[in-house]
Amino acid sequence: xxxxxxxxxxxxxxxxxxxxxxxxxxxxxxxxxxxxxxxxxxxxxxxxxxxxxxxxxxxxxxxxxxxxxxxxxxxxxxxxxxxxxxxxxxxxxxxxxxxxxxxxxxxxxxxxxxxxxxxxxxxxxxxxxxxxxxxxxx
Amino acid sequence: xxxxxxxxxxxxxxxxxxxxxxxxxxxxxxxxxxxxxxxxxxxxxxxxxxxxxxxxxxxxxxxxxxxxxxxxxxxxxxxxxxxxxxxxxxxxxxxxxxxxxxxxxxxxxxxxxxxxxxxxxxxxxxxxxxxxxxxxxx
DNA sequence: TCATACATTAGTATCACACTAATGTTATTA
DNA sequence: TAATAACATTAGTGTGATACTAATGTATGA
Numbered sequence: 001x002x003x004x005x006x007x008x009x010x011x012x013x014x015x016x017x018x019x020x021x022x023x024x025x026x027x028x029x030x031x032x033x034x035x036x037x038x039x040x041x042x043x044x045x046x047x048x049x050x051x052x053x054x055x056x057x058x059x060x061x062x063x064x065x066x067x068x069x070x071x072x073x074x075x076x077x078x079x080x081x082x083x084x085x086x087x088x089x090x091x092x093x094x095x096x097x098x099x100x101x102x103x104x105x106x107x108x109x110x111x112x113x114x115x116x117x118x119x120x121x122x123x124x125x126x127x128x129x130x131x132x133x134x135x136x137x138x
Numbered sequence: 139x140x141x142x143x144x145x146x147x148x149x150x151x152x153x154x155x156x157x158x159x160x161x162x163x164x165x166x167x168x169x170x171x172x173x174x175x176x177x178x179x180x181x182x183x184x185x186x187x188x189x190x191x192x193x194x195x196x197x198x199x200x201x202x203x204x205x206x207x208x209x210x211x212x213x214x215x216x217x218x219x220x221x222x223x224x225x226x227x228x229x230x231x232x233x234x235x236x237x238x239x240x241x242x243x244x245x246x247x248x249x250x251x252x253x254x255x256x257x258x259x260x261x262x263x264x265x266x267x268x269x270x271x272x273x274x275x276x
Numbered sequence: 277t278c279a280t281a282c283a284t285t286a287g288t289a290t291c292a293c294a295c296t297a298a299t300g301t302t303a304t305t306a
Numbered sequence: 307t308a309a310t311a312a313c314a315t316t317a318g319t320g321t322g323a324t325a326c327t328a329a330t331g332t333a334t335g336a
Contacts, residue, residue: 044325063283092255106244117230182294201314
């Protein structure tokens with residue numbers, strides 16, 4: 001399915017989250033490392049980066065890649081959804097590992113607004129099952 | 139993202155649900171009508187049908203299309219997830235229309251097992267917000 | 277300076293999605 | 307019955323995402 005404008009693919013999602021979680025604040029991440037994290041070859045990772053650049057979510061030069069402000073916002077939003085859904089699943093009886101895997105399949109599709117409402121319904125937990133904080137604002 | 143084996147795309151999902159909901163019991167649906175429901179041209183609908191056939195989910199001859207046993211099971215499973223997630227969203231305060239739209243974006247991705255556990259957590263409602271029954275067994 | 281590590285480009289391939297144009301088939305109707 | 311309308315089907319094109327190999331460029335450290 002062709003992505004609608006502003007929509008991201010699973011790979012792009014994985015790349016955003018990798019950058020968000022593995023690159024120290026304001027420090028670029030090497031293309032090579034991104035490729036390793038995504039378990040693809042560097043040219044493949046590069047093409048993902050190029051798509052993120054087109055969408056204004058990342059910037060790169062000489063294999064040094066950083067998220068833009070916009071990219072960070074999107075990543076945060078995905079993490080909000082991810083951790084909320086993960087918490088819901090765990091509260092429902094799904095194992096932590098399954099919950100994490102399954103959450104990654106939908107966290108870039110579910111609207112953040114829906115996640116915020118679900119979060120309230122399940123009792124406003126402050127952290128996901130792994131203990132990571134659930135982002136507050138956008 | 140290439141679909142893993144046994145995985146279906148959004149279009150295939152829409153097509154399965156269309157067949158499940160619009161074709162009378164054991165009666166085939168016309169390709170033309172499927173195209174209208176999916177809001178695509180007949181050749182496009184045909185290519186979707188062909189993919190479903192390859193996966194053993196549908197059969198067709200001369201534009202007469204029916205779900206296989208397997209296709210019906212998959213459709214039922216998607217509806218279970220759809221209505222469960224829809225119920226969750228509505229209980230959380232999402233409008234009925236948004237809930238339905240948003241549920242269709244993820245109901246073919248979320249595992250039925252997860253949905254069954256969520257269903258229990260939200261109080262085992264018997265119907266979705268539209269009043270349609272939530273399928274029991276698989 | 278030379279080697280190595282890495283980025284980048286070029287070229288190929290597959291799959292999902294979607295279209296138009298052309299052609300077949302069938303069934304109704306004038 | 308012959309013509310037409312309705313629909314299915316095939317062929318051909320195009321785009322975007324994903325992924326690879328092979329070739330080439332570049333820069334840094336030994």
